[in-house]
Amino acid sequence: MESFIYIEPSEADIGPITKQIASRIKEIPPELRGPLKGIAIGHHLDDYKKSQLAGLIDELIIVDSPSEYAYNTEVISNILTDIVGEKDQGILFLGFTHQGMELGPVVGWRLGIPVMTSCVSFDWHGKEAYAQRTIFEGKLLVTCSVNMERGAVISVQKGAWKDLSSESKGDLPLTTVTWKEAWAAEKTEILAINEDVAEDKEDITKAEILVSIGRGLGGPEYLPDVKELADSLGGMISCTRPVIDLGWLPSYRQVGISGKTVAPLIYLALGISGQNNHVTGMDGSEIIIAVNKDPSAPIFNLANYGVVDDILEFVPELLRQIKDK
Amino acid sequence: MRVAVCCKGIPIGLNLESVHIAEGDIKSQGTDLYINEFDAYALEVALDLKESYGAETFALSLGPLRSQEVLYFSLAKGVDQALRVDGETNRPELAAGSLVQILKEIEPQIILTGVQSTDWGGGEVGVYLSQALNMSLAYAVVEISQISDTSIRIKKELGGGKIAEVALKLPVVLCIQSGIKPLQYVSAVKRKKARKIQIKPGGKLNLKDMEQSISGLMSYEFKEVTLTPREGQAEMLIGTRTEMAVKLLQIINESV
Numbered sequence: 001m002e003s004f005i006y007i008e009p010s011e012a013d014i015g016p017i018t019k020q021i022a023s024r025i026k027e028i029p030p031e032l033r034g035p036l037k038g039i040a041i042g043h044h045l046d047d048y049k050k051s052q053l054a055g056l057i058d059e060l061i062i063v064d065s066p067s068e069y070a071y072n073t074e075v076i077s078n079i080l081t082d083i084v085g086e087k088d089q090g091i092l093f094l095g096f097t098h099q100g101m102e103l104g105p106v107v108g109w110r111l112g113i114p115v116m117t118s119c120v121s122f123d124w125h126g127k128e129a130y131a132q133r134t135i136f137e138g139k140l141l142v143t144c145s146v147n148m149e150r151g152a153v154i155s156v157q158k159g160a161w162k163d164l165s166s167e168s169k170g171d172l173p174l175t176t177v178t179w180k181e182a183w184a185a186e187k188t189e190i191l192a193i194n195e196d197v198a199e200d201k202e203d204i205t206k207a208e209i210l211v212s213i214g215r216g217l218g219g220p221e222y223l224p225d226v227k228e229l230a231d232s233l234g235g236m237i238s239c240t241r242p243v244i245d246l247g248w249l250p251s252y253r254q255v256g257i258s259g260k261t262v263a264p265l266i267y268l269a270l271g272i273s274g275q276n277n278h279v280t281g282m283d284g285s286e287i288i289i290a291v292n293k294d295p296s297a298p299i300f301n302l303a304n305y306g307v308v309d310d311i312l313e314f315v316p317e318l319l320r321q322i323k324d325k
Numbered sequence: 326m327r328v329a330v331c332c333k334g335i336p337i338g339l340n341l342e343s344v345h346i347a348e349g350d351i352k353s354q355g356t357d358l359y360i361n362e363f364d365a366y367a368l369e370v371a372l373d374l375k376e377s378y379g380a381e382t383f384a385l386s387l388g389p390l391r392s393q394e395v396l397y398f399s400l401a402k403g404v405d406q407a408l409r410v411d412g413e414t415n416r417p418e419l420a421a422g423s424l425v426q427i428l429k430e431i432e433p434q435i436i437l438t439g440v441q442s443t444d445w446g447g448g449e450v451g452v453y454l455s456q457a458l459n460m461s462l463a464y465a466v467v468e469i470s471q472i473s474d475t476s477i478r479i480k481k482e483l484g485g486g487k488i489a490e491v492a493l494k495l496p497v498v499l500c501i502q503s504g505i506k507p508l509q510y511v512s513a514v515k516r517k518k519a520r521k522i523q524i525k526p527g528g529k530l531n532l533k534d535m536e537q538s539i540s541g542l543m544s545y546e547f548k549e550v551t552l553t554p555r556e557g558q559a560e561m562l563i564g565t566r567t568e569m570a571v572k573l574l575q576i577i578n579e580s581v
């Protein structure tokens with residue numbers, strides 16, 4: 001048995017999801033999990049990042065892949081399938097991120113091993129592991145027993161597990177794997193990578209207070225009230241993905257896995273259900289206050305304060321109270 | 326060019342009481358089924374390809390009889406043909422496995438799915454289809470820029486605001502992200518007319534036919550469905566609307 005973590009390229013530090021997964025899997029007895037090996041594809045890990053991994057994993061595998069293949073999921077899948085499948089019983093852990101959503105099922109299908117996506121808990125006992133994953137927009141959980149005898153692919157929601165890493169200690173054994181032509185892309189060519197830059201626009205990552213709206217707002221006609229609220233609190237407006245998809249606000253205001261990651265002092269979530277793809281981008285906020293008319297909305301699991309009410313009534317009331325002062 | 330779009334029927338507003346595990350699967354009690362939101366965006370793309378490239382479009386759904394509603398909706402929107410694979414499952418490998426046969430018969434150059442279904446929330450089916458049919462794959466597609474006889478150019482999300490421009494060989498599976506196109510309204514008249522069009526049989530979910538190819542993937546069992554635990558639960562503000570508003574503003578004022 002060997003356990004692997006796919007280390008996604010990240011900005012300044014090792015991505016939180018890698019540290020969270022490694023922290024949890026390290027707790028599993030080595031007799032069960034075998035050695036825990038990180039796989040980094042390409043040369044995106046500088047010495048600082050490598051030092052962050054020491055103590056978190058038992059070995060780092062760096063695959064010497066040409067730079068044009070960075071972000072090429074066809075190539076990454078080829079490499080992961082080979083490394084994880086090299087010996088029997090390879091277990092691949094990865095984040096339930098854009099890359100992980102694609103890579104996990106590809107590797108699982110090719111190796112013919114169970115794939116459990118979007119996991120929030122994972123307990124390993126002998127030949128079986130118990131994984132819990134969210135269903136029905138995060139409202140319910142299903143517990144699954146996964147047969148680990150031949151290997152498995154487990155993808156994990158960001159923030160589901162705690163990062164228990166501390167200051168780096170000791171050496172990290174390193175293996176460099178040389179590039180194989182068999183891994184080259186046959187079907188996919190990355191032509192360019194672009195980033196949504198927020199020049200001249202309000203940068204929501206700098207706000208101390210975010211008034212964030214979800215689909216619960218019901219329509220763009222209610223935006224002026226929200227704008228007034230954000231202005232009077234000295235904050236900015238942010239939102240969930242559906243608000244962008246519906247064309248109510250521009251994309252630079254989106255918080256979440258495909259948008260911005262924010263950590264304001266106050267995150268006021270109005271009509272937001274609190275699904276992981278959104279929460280991933282705001283769970284570092286100091287104080288989260290959620291207003292939602294559904295008392296079972298998952299956002300209340302994360303928020304510090306909650307109000308069960310209709311935002312179309314509650315926001316005008318907030319504005320009245322501010323004016324009355 | 327043939328384009329197949331996979332559309333899942335999703336129950337809305339379920340609670341713990343209406344979901345249970347039976348016959349190794351997650352079942353939900355007989356509520357109405359609506360098109361999975363992400364698949365609705367995939368459907369818009371299919372119709373756009375019909376308009377721009379003259380594509381012949383096929384909507385496919387794996388589901389029980391009541392999932393025909395999703396296919397009638399697709400027909401009302403304008404797809405050329407609708408086919409239902411009879412069966413019910415929330416296991417993604419089974420769903421993909423049961424769509425493979427009919428897709429082999431249709432031989433589409435482009436298969437479209439939504440990035441994920443809002444009930445299961447995994448995103449595996451499109452990815453599995455690409456592997457089963459040995460097709461190119463792009464996940465979280467936000468734009469289709471150009472199509473030639475042998476290749477397609479798309480944009481896909483990488484997360485964190487990054488977008489990749491990608492060229493892929495045809496045939497291809499595209500897992501479509503929400504917001505790629507605005508969802509178009511479909512009139513009641515069109516919906517009514519669509520009900521007269523025949524939904525074709527697309528085969529049956531038959532575990533025996535597939536067992537060999539997906540038995541390894543199926544080595545997990547559903548054990549229990551529970552409510553998501555409310556750890557770290559919010560402190561709920563109570564009282565009249567005015568009292569709650571005052572308290573909320575007080576919390577904000579004290580914190581900044």
Ligand SMILES: Cc1cc2nc3c(=O)[nH]c(=O)nc-3n(C[C@H](O)[C@H](O)[C@H](O)COP(=O)(O)OP(=O)(O)OC[C@H]3O[C@@H](n4cnc5c(N)ncnc54)[C@H](O)[C@@H]3O)c2cc1C
Nearest residue numbers: 214215216240241256257258259271273278293294310311
């Ligand atoms: C690959 C991928 C990437 C994604 N990236 C992101 C991302 O970056 N950011 C993001 O936000 N999402 C993202 N999503 C979508 C995400 O999964 C959810 O669908 C989305 O976050 C839900 O947004 P919402 O809470 O606004 O809408 P919903 O889930 O529809 O929730 C609306 C909420 O409003 C409440 N409500 C309705 N009316 C009222 C009212 N009058 N008063 C009070 N409450 C009301 C409802 O009870 C409900 O809880 C992504 C999805 C995928 C598959």
